[in-house]
Amino acid sequence: MMDQQEKMHDLIGVGIGPFNLSLSALLDEIEDVSKVFFEQKEQFNWHPGMLIEGTKMQVPFIADLVTMADPTNKYSFLNYISKNDRMYQFYFLQRLDIPRREYNDYCQWVANQLESCRFNHRVTDIRHIKDNGEYFEVAVHDLAKDETSVYRARNLVMGTGSVPVMPKSFRGLPKQDVFHTADFLPNQERCRAANSVTVVGSGQSAAETFRELLKEQRDCGFRLDWITRSAGFASMEESKLSLEHFSPDYVNYFYQLPQHQKEEIFANQGLYYKGISNHTINDIYNLLYEYSIGQEELQVGLQVLSEVRDIQPKNEGNGYELTCYHWQKKEEFTHESDIVIAATGYKPYVPDFVHHLEDFLEWDDDGRYKVTSDYRLKKQKTTENEIYVHSGISHTHGVGSTNLGLSVHRNKVIINHLLGREVYPLPKQSIFQSFTV
Ligand SMILES: Cc1cc2nc3c(=O)[nH]c(=O)nc-3n(C[C@H](O)[C@H](O)[C@H](O)COP(=O)(O)OP(=O)(O)OC[C@H]3O[C@@H](n4cnc5c(N)ncnc54)[C@H](O)[C@@H]3O)c2cc1C
The missing domain is CATH 3.50.50.60 (FAD/NAD(P)-binding domain)
Structure with missing residues (x-):
């Protein structure tokens, strides 16, 4: 042979x-x-x-x-x-x-x-x-x-x-503390033991990670935050007629368009694949609602319109300080967290x-x-x-x-x-x- x-x-x-x-x-x-x-x-x-x-x-x-x-x-x-x-x-x-x-x-x-x-x-x-x-x-x-x-x-x-994308400001920090959602499960135990965990981003992976952490947040006792640059936690476009964009017919139509038009159209189709599934949003909302019964303050935060621009280890050596920017109010603010999870997507x-x-x-x-x-x-x-x-x-x-x-x-x-x-x-x-x- x-x-x-x-x-x-x-x-x-x-x-x-x-x-x-x-x-x-x-x-x-x-x-x-x-x-x-x-x-x-x-x-x-x-x-x-x-x-x-x-x-x-x-x-x-x-x-x-x-x-x-x-x-x-x-x-x-x-x-x-x-x-x-x-x-x-x-x-x-x-x-x-x-x-x-x-x-x-x-x-x-x-x-x-x-x-x-x-x-x-x-x-x-x-x-x-x-x-x-x-x-x-x-x-x-x-x-x-x-x-x-x-x-x-x-x-x-x-x-x-594709491979995970880590924004520049998230790189070069200890991988067990600041990691991508692609590495979530191997690090879940560390999240359970932390005092605070922050998820950054608002796509499906962000929502699934946040939901999983939210389920355990009360028992494990960590503070949980979810920060996104987007204007909202937008839901994915899942109607049957919208799903027809994922068909051979649409691919054939798209393929023959001039390149500049393709770029423009694709840039505006984020919600067909980047948003969050309705059922995941519902799960999260239901959990938040249950947790809020009889509670004055939840140890959970959801922050929109805010970009994480920098992450630095805190002086005392415990956890990280995130420098964030509210782009509508044009105001900078800081946020502290032991663990930061980047739900910042993938690239080909x-x-x-x-x-x-x-x-x-x-x-x-x-x-x-x-x-x-x-x-x-x-x-x-x-x-x-x-x-x-x-x-x-x-x-x-x-x-x-x-x-x-x-x-x-x-x-x-x-x-x-x-x-x-x-x-x-x-x-x-x-x-x-x-x-x-
Ligand atoms: C968490 C997650 C959930 C998703 N869920 C869905 C979903 O429900 N429905 C949907 O339609 N899409 C989903 N997607 C999108 C998409 O379908 C998947 O990303 C899918 O895995 C793409 O398949 P692939 O074969 O292109 O690549 P991948 O699954 O990324 O596999 C590529 C493989 O190539 C290997 N490789 C790379 N370079 C080399 C090399 N030089 N030599 C040898 N091997 C190499 C890599 O190790 C890898 O295993 C999801 C994506 C993610 C990240």
Whole structure:
């Protein structure tokens, strides 16, 4: 048998989050495609620091890894339920929005069955080679063996996801005291032992973290604060017609708009994905109301319109002083807290080695790669080798780019292109409203 390093694969995948895991699952039964996917983590683990008990998916379970392409695929969520002998419990549960912990368990169940998925392997470089043939050379570091090998493929697919964003003023402080929501669960015990905890930001992660802390706040006895620069704790736009923005039709409409218009539209769509789910706000309000019964003062604060501009350790060495700015009153104030949790979002992760392909790819004026409508990076060179892409495509494909409900659709498009035939038919019209004339 040919050594793995020498073999020419049809496809190498970089990163195994839900997007590439879905692609790997859909390709599993297509035998004439040789593929391998690499992931640096030891095993599939979906945002582990935020797998808080009681949190749920923001998409129905139908948006699993395969169902939207083929409901009979053996890697469907319902088959996972069936194989785990939980069909009746799931039936009586009567919910479309499954627990986030269950989604992770389901993805692990799929990943463990897929031969093409290699964990503990970090891709460290990519080069396009033209010798007797044309292909990509991919350097992969095996983290368990501490060895680097070179793999070859005609095509690549980037699924490197996103990484947490820490504002400048939050950096360089002890990580056990000032951390991102992505690291919440490993630090929850420290929050329980603290005198005061502050959550900064007002998206879904902020609200879920605040709700979890609020549940324990009275028993553990810490003061809890929630500070946001936003004008309010705004709820996510969740009406059915608004959700149609996460459809193939809207992606197609958005894609063909001029770039300046895309930037403008995307900047105004925050509430489709950045706000807080109504049910989370309700939970928080209900808890606050219960706590306020018979209490003169709650040890809980919710502060809007205020930006945290600086965080400094207090002179006495205990806790931190936050310098905040109320931008409507134009007034500075200070706030003290033992622990500060930055719920300050994520940004697309484009590994540095993609920039080694500077002369191979086309870039826009802002240094972002250009993407075709069918999810291939645009190339300066004429070659049949393609780099398909899931990550960092909001500037071209819009608000649905990170949504799990569109991931299988994108993989259908990618598979059809990769195989050069219509393996999966695409929907002609996926929604009721019309975005174009
Ligand atoms: C807490 C949270 C909850 C979310 N909930 C929802 C939801 O309910 N519904 C929804 O639609 N969306 C949700 N999202 C948004 C989105 O669906 C997720 O971010 C999703 O994980 C994106 O999948 P992905 O495959 O692009 O990337 P990721 O899950 O980020 O995975 C990328 C993987 O690539 C790996 N990687 C990166 N570089 C390399 C390399 N060089 N070599 C090897 N591996 C590499 C990383 O280790 C990582 O595991 C949520 C996001 C967060 C943060």
